[in-house]
Amino acid sequence: GTGSGSSGKKTKDGLKEVDVVLDWYPNAVHSFLYWAQEKGYFRKEGLKVKIISPAESVDAINFVASGKAQVGISYPIDTINAVVNKHMPVKAIGAVTQKQMVVMISLQSNSITKDFKTLKGKKIGYDGTNDSKVQIQAAASYAGLKPEDYELVDVGFDLTTALTSKKVDIVGGPMINDEVITLRNKGYKINVFPYTDYGVPECYGLVLDVNSEAYEKDPEMYKGFLRACRKGFRDMKSDENGTLDLIMKRMSSDSNPLNRKQQKGSYETLLPYMETKDGNFLTMNDATWNAFIKWMKQQGVTKELCKPSDVMIKPDFR
Amino acid sequence: MPAAFLLLAVLVIWQIAADIIRIPHILPGPSAIIAKTWALRRTLFLVQLPYTFFSVLAGWGLAILFAVLLAVLMSRSSLLEDMIYPVLLVIQTVPVMCIAPLFVLWFGYTASGRILVIVLSTFFGIALNTFDGFREVDRGRMELMESFGAGRLQIFLRLEVPSALPRFLTGLKMTLPWAVVDSAVAEWLGATRGLGYFSKRMVTHMDGPGVFAPILVLCLVTIAGMAVIDLLDRRIAGHRSAL
Amino acid sequence: MLTFDHVSFQYETDREAMFRDLSFRVEEGEFVSIIGASGSGKTTIFRLINHFLIPDGGRILVRDRDVAEGAVSVGYMPQQDMLFPWRTAARNVMLPMQVHGVPKDRQKKEASALLERVGLGGMDDRKPAELSGGMRQRVAFARTLATGSDLLLLDEPFSALDSITRISMQEWLREQWRTLGKTIVFITHDVEEALFLSGRILVLRGRPATHMDSVTVPAGPDRTREMLLTPEVTDLKNRLIRELREEAGR
Amino acid sequence: MLTFDHVSFQYETDREAMFRDLSFRVEEGEFVSIIGASGSGKTTIFRLINHFLIPDGGRILVRDRDVAEGAVSVGYMPQQDMLFPWRTAARNVMLPMQVHGVPKDRQKKEASALLERVGLGGMDDRKPAELSGGMRQRVAFARTLATGSDLLLLDEPFSALDSITRISMQEWLREQWRTLGKTIVFITHDVEEALFLSGRILVLRGRPATHMDSVTVPAGPDRTREMLLTPEVTDLKNRLIRELREEAGR
Amino acid sequence: MRGKTVRKLSAWLFGAALIALWEIAAVSVDRVYLLPGPADVIRSLLLNRKEIFLVHLPATMEVVAVGGALSILVGALFAVMMDLFGPVRKALYPLLTLSQAIPVMCLAPVFVLWFGYTTAMRVVVVILTNFFPVTINLYDGLRSARPERMELMKTWGATKGQIFRLLRFPSSLPYLFTALRIAVPWSVIAAAVAEWLGAPAGLGFYSRYCMMDMDAPGLLAPLLVLTVIALLLNGILKVLERRIVSWRGQ
């Protein structure tokens, strides 16, 4: 009775309902969805899309797996974990960003150098999740540090507090398009260290996850969804001011007040991440997934290997 | 009077501490918080407060109903007590925060999930106090009622309820702030509005005064609620010390 | 009306049995007093009748029904007033009427009348905490009468009253008994009171008590205080006091 | 020892004043009884002495010190026993000694002795709930004596006792008074008790009460029960009862 | 005796039935991440037993024990201060209430600032969430002491401290035990929540870890351990309570 395979109800006017659970509060990275909604691209595909912001980032996968939502925005590492370790019926169908957005940051005053040699004896804050821990350890060992050279400190979910209250010297887990910009806007001088600079394989930052059983039943619906998203992204890319207006009009509200300056920074940071010269928006390739799957197994996050097709679908939605 | 004085003292110390530490997104001073509350007054009081207030009323109201029901059941027979009490204790030991993801899976981001969070965090205190109130009904008065040939319902309404009332009110006093605070927690677990949600949202903006402004409103709600309960306490539980 | 049939009882935490094979009867319409030393078990008898305590052996019948079968409705006045502190005097008196479903307005009127009768007119709205010891006892007495029961069990109802109020209460109680034909069992430690009020006196003695002496008061139903001064009654009084004293000496 | 100097008092929720300009004195070493109808204000006098209530006017002196100046230590026995339900009989009696810092072993011994004396030998470890009404009253009485105070304020201390136990308590109390030279103020509603025990009887009458009749009992310090039968005492008794009756009639 | 065995047995059966129901529901839903059954949870517990019992359990127990004990002390201290000193009550009461109206999560950064990610920080969180039930209950319990008993103690010249120790505190014990029975599960919860704010180890930490890992049975396994601990602590309390406040309802 949990409706795990459900592919959405139909509304009165014959549209299919699609609930999209975000990874985080609505912000610039989600503009393509709002453009698609604003311009009626979803409607043209016969879809009625509802955007839901989550309480916890894991909600997206959980909702999709249990059929409570049709699409969820999540991370590849979580998607692979869900499929391989938890046997949850989810798969990625498109990449929102072509590059990882999670980084490590330190205050410049801590003078942690790019080569990480200065990390010795320092405290590294992380959010207590396995994902972060693994990425930090991988990055550190890439820089030639042994686990006993530094101290990992679980700082709960509040990474910025840990950093700014100087209880740790560096934190792993902030997003390039969010905390980084917020801290800079607050006047903090910070250094940013992308994991990918330290041996963590490049992968997609955010992906669109769907319920794989539901996908089998109605692939056309999801393809339509992706088509609309792509159109939305085109608008987002071509019209910075329009996008910022849209953000301030549609995403910002009494309950989710957004700051135009902040979002502008976020937007500018994001565009090169969402589409690169190697990959268009939403596209994914086996090699990238394969490399990441292997890396995860190597780090002991997953117990076994899997094929890229176990964790993702490449719908042909032209 | 002493209350106002102490409050003032605390505020002053706090302000000084905030000025010294100068990390406003972690420890904003009271002046900044008050200014922020004023600046945000429209959204805080007209948009967020009604939303939160509804969950508090609904959640706490249900908790009271449920708690009294359980207390009554448990006080009727020791078999029921032995059956129900451990279950309550188990429920009570599970931190809502921990099983929130499961909650969210079961209920989604609906009001029922949030209300359940409040119920879970407050019913136990009320139930236990009320139950102990029932257990402490004076034996002599009980015998007297029985000698009148009073039925169980009569004894319940005319003796047990008034006898347990002071304890029940103690339970209310104890859980009121929790009902308020857990409405905020509940909103973190899934809501797109409300004072708690708003506060959490401001954390990501590193906007310290913005984090505490809704909390200030929560505090005001609590104080108002406390005043009402204290009034009730004086009115209907004055016989606490005559039992 | 009331029968103790070979009743044995012992408090769980007590070393000695309280009653062993104790039997006595109170007929319908009788006014019986129970006297006995402090701690001899008078109150215990009442608590057994009300089935608050369960005898170890024997049967207790009220109106020919075993009290174990279910609640018997009696007018019981406990030794401690047991007023409900959250109710006013009048509402305390109304309590048994409420239990019996008497209409509200009649409750009020009757409660007022009863309070008036026990000398507490106009005190309807006082809380027990605002009454003197004797006043509280009178409220409790009024409450007992408000049960309207035909069997009254009164445990030292007048012990906190000054002699004048007490005499007036006694006379009124006898009046009630005569006109309404109630059965009254009356615990007292005052031999004179027992002599004036009751047709028969039961003397509770011994530990464990195995029987109660039953003494008929040599005076008719119409009584005056002066009758207490007749030689027969004086003799009886002295005899009872002597008996009790012997008991105390043991 | 005790002086009421033009004391006025009214309960806040009461319509009428209780006392107006009431004055009386009790000398050191006296044994004074206060009699009066139920609700006439006897207990109120004690509560005023203890400064639980604050007079609207006038002064109350104990040992020549105004009671308003600070707690006076007296041996007060309230009308309701007010035993502590979580303490055994013996530990209830030990309470005032504990307050006064008497060494533990002496506390125990004295409490036992006192309980023995009030006829509760061997009941040391009983909780109040396991005692009869009269027994509880005797524990409270023993507790009052355990204060060792030279001023005892006793509020109907024997009202729940049967006549035999009561007589024995009365005799013992007089004995204590005579040998230890205590000052005793004794509330009772029993005129005979007042006559037997006290050197002087204060009669509380009227509302508001403006003065108390003081009646000296025509009998010496060595007393026997028979003295109560002398014509003077009988006359006095009848006079007091008549006075109280008039009061009640008003 | 037999009745008690039957009672215990049926209570256990009831518990077993609930668990069985849960298992049935879990099996029929058949999605571990949606509704893990007891079997899944226990399996997960056994699988990670080393980690849970040797690393996380001791870490949490330290916080529960220290935080729990301190919160009771702090809570009691507040209640006592409020009871003894009127102005303190007026000043403290609203502040304490407010301290409860602020979500721990909002204060967490401040705590981090002061204490860092240390055990001290977690202990403070436990104290903050847990002292309140103790304060409110104990304070109301202290107020439930009968004023008449208090007056009595004053007549013995008892100091405030003695009145508190000998009367008010014992009177409040039933309330205190209620508070303790509430505080037991709450200190366990608070410890878990505190670990959410950042901790190197502990059952709450482990549970959150599993949550972010979408491991539902793993999320519940440590909670199961916490529950068993709470049940054990509660059992101890129950025994204590039965011994200490046996006078409930008398």
Ligand SMILES: Nc1ncnc2c1ncn2[C@@H]1O[C@H](COP(=O)(O)OP(=O)(O)OP(=O)(O)O)[C@@H](O)[C@H]1O
């Ligand atoms: N709950 C109890 N548990 C154990 N013993 C009890 C209990 N209640 C009373 N007793 C004992 O039973 C005896 C009789 O008590 P009861 O109250 O019947 O006396 P009583 O005749 O009414 O005395 P009094 O005139 O003093 O009221 C006493 O010795 C008392 O100690």
Ligand SMILES: Nc1ncnc2c1ncn2[C@@H]1O[C@H](COP(=O)(O)OP(=O)(O)OP(=O)(O)O)[C@@H](O)[C@H]1O
């Ligand atoms: N707390 C109070 N508030 C208002 N009135 C009170 C209060 N306590 C007593 N009274 C009134 O004061 C009067 C005297 O009470 P008090 O207790 O002194 O009487 P008493 O002489 O001791 O009577 P008794 O012999 O019945 O014990 C009574 O009329 C009573 O109603």
Ligand SMILES: [Mg+2]
């Ligand atoms: Mg008795």
Ligand SMILES: [Mg+2]
């Ligand atoms: Mg009195």
